[in-house]
Amino acid sequence: MIMLNSMAVNKVLLAKPRGFCAGVEMAIKALSWMVRVFEPPVYCYHEIVHNKIVVDRFSKLGVIFVDDPTQVPLGSPIMLSAHGSAPSVVAKSKEVASISINAVCPLVTKVHHEVKTRSSKGFEIIYVGHHGHDEALGTTAVAPDSVKLIESVEELEALKIAGPDIALITQTTLATDEWREIADRAKEIYPEIWSPGKSDLCFATTNRQAAVRELAPLADATVIIGSANSSNTIALAKVAARVSNRPVYRVNTAAELPDDLSGTIAVTAGASAPDELVDEVIAKLTPSDGVEEVHVVDEDEYFPPPRELRDFMKKLTTALAVIMDLDPEVATSPLEADPSVTASDTLYQLR
Ligand code: SF4
Numbered sequence: 001m002i003m004l005n006s007m008a009v010n011k012v013l014l015a016k017p018r019g020f021c022a023g024v025e026m027a028i029k030a031l032s033w034m035v036r037v038f039e040p041p042v043y044c045y046h047e048i049v050h051n052k053i054v055v056d057r058f059s060k061l062g063v064i065f066v067d068d069p070t071q072v073p074l075g076s077p078i079m080l081s082a083h084g085s086a087p088s089v090v091a092k093s094k095e096v097a098s099i100s101i102n103a104v105c106p107l108v109t110k111v112h113h114e115v116k117t118r119s120s121k122g123f124e125i126i127y128v129g130h131h132g133h134d135e136a137l138g139t140t141a142v143a144p145d146s147v148k149l150i151e152s153v154e155e156l157e158a159l160k161i162a163g164p165d166i167a168l169i170t171q172t173t174l175a176t177d178e179w180r181e182i183a184d185r186a187k188e189i190y191p192e193i194w195s196p197g198k199s200d201l202c203f204a205t206t207n208r209q210a211a212v213r214e215l216a217p218l219a220d221a222t223v224i225i226g227s228a229n230s231s232n233t234i235a236l237a238k239v240a241a242r243v244s245n246r247p248v249y250r251v252n253t254a255a256e257l258p259d260d261l262s263g264t265i266a267v268t269a270g271a272s273a274p275d276e277l278v279d280e281v282i283a284k285l286t287p288s289d290g291v292e293e294v295h296v297v298d299e300d301e302y303f304p305p306p307r308e309l310r311d312f313m314k315k316l317t318t319a320l321a322v323i324m325d326l327d328p329e330v331a332t333s334p335l336e337a338d339p340s341v342t343a344s345d346t347l348y349q350l351r
Pocket of ligand 1: 106107204
């Protein structure tokens, strides 16, 4: 049967930056090394990143995703996700695994550090985040007795905190406007509240939102590519809806695009959505006047592989050099090429 495409899309405005951020790049490339080096199954605590295509691809390669490190058989390799893990999970993983590699994003680690430092100084912490999200679970567990998780102005106003030492700390991936409303109200209620000099919202979150804020008002509709459990993807959809009175569609894949899109379509992707999904969406939209990439913010951050993986690969490289009767001093770890490799290409090759 021949399927006719009923869309009449003239143009796609493609946001830049979009898609994978430095933290997601690091985590995906790290897990792809795990599946190449170890016999399956490799275990991963929580979804490595919140994207179904990424998780499904690793599952096919023998990665088993678990929500509790006690589910991991003794002596198996395990990776901890980019969202950050509770201290008890990090400790348990080290106890049960043959090797435990923590692929937490360094920007989430910075927030864990703020929580730890403020709670050790006796602060009560208001943490703005999503109930049940992996990042919020990991961060609140750093100091559970000191942290109160809220996700709205209403929840903030319902809090009873005596003070005097109160801190405001935030999940990295919230919608900036929404976060600002909560932060402003927190300062009205608690004028002396401490917060970090620069907000905890990460560069990838703010950059992608800045790009969609510029593009959405120029388009007849906005398409956001990413999963429903991806906080930064949902934040992009909220920003687009706030700045434009046109429809906003969040889709996992091109198959979920509505059939009747027309005119100019703004397209972006959450920080955990691979390039191949963007390519598929554009192929389905088939804009008659082509694609215009709109470069809004420069972004060239790079996060190196997790330290445990670098140490392991170095030892492995040295051991192989000895077996092959080569000089271990000049043997170089394959991770040295990491900055020039993209996670999207790596994922594509793992199909
Ligand atoms: S969205 Fe931000 S905090 Fe999350 S992994 Fe990417 S850079 Fe790190």
